[in-house]
Amino acid sequence: MIEVENLTLRFGGLVAVNDLSLVVRPRTIHALIGPNGAGKSTTFNCISRLYRPTSGRIRVLGRDVSGLRPQDLAPLGVARTFQNLELFGGLSVLENVLIGAHVHCGGGLRERLAARPPAVIGHVEHLLERVGLAEFRHAQASALDFGRQKMLELARALAIRPRILLLDEPAAGLRNREIGALDRLLNELVERDGLTVLLVEHVMQLVMAISHRVTVMNFGARIAEGTPAEVRRDPLVVEAYLGQEAAHA
């Protein structure tokens, strides 16, 4: 679903991503982990076209993305969420998801909100149920607590009916109960709906529970890859990131 080949990105003299290759297979949850500054977000931003790589190649759904703009990815079936939430705080929960649902139709914000075909509303209501926000559908997005705002961002991403979900730290700042709900939802999206998920995440509780594959980065490069159990035991990973405690967890 995603193929990253020899990706390098330099910011001036700093090599943020260094010759990174990785393959995300269909219907898997693939986590990108590593210490702060390892190059995870930069890799993510190259895949979602916010950054232009210095060299290397990225294919998404078999297509070279080098000529695409960030907004070209949604029509291809690729949705993303952001580490710093990017909601329309003044709009309702329902309207925020509606905006996502209309991505295929083009047009401005006003047109997207004005056109509310019943089928689209039905889909949006269904998504709000799935992320546990149905009862908040008419609340203003900015009035939700942080955990619910994160679920709203996820619902908006799902509204485009994506085949690939790119999630930037979906569990950051969530409480245990919320992480459990996210775990169940992501599993269901992959198992039942056939989505593919690539996530950058620091919350090991989630990564180790849900990932089929984990790529570990340090200093811009890949230092390990495997199942959660494999990377947890990898001495390089233990030294760079997880610590002895996680190795024995």
Ligand SMILES: Nc1ncnc2c1ncn2[C@@H]1O[C@H](COP(=O)(O)OP(=O)(O)OP(=O)(O)O)[C@@H](O)[C@H]1O
């Ligand atoms: N826009 C930028 N301009 C210059 N340097 C940058 C930029 N974005 C990231 N960097 C640098 O590139 C390196 C990799 O950063 P990146 O944000 O990709 O790491 P990360 O693994 O996502 O870290 P974190 O877990 O803290 O989010 C860091 O040294 C960072 O300071």
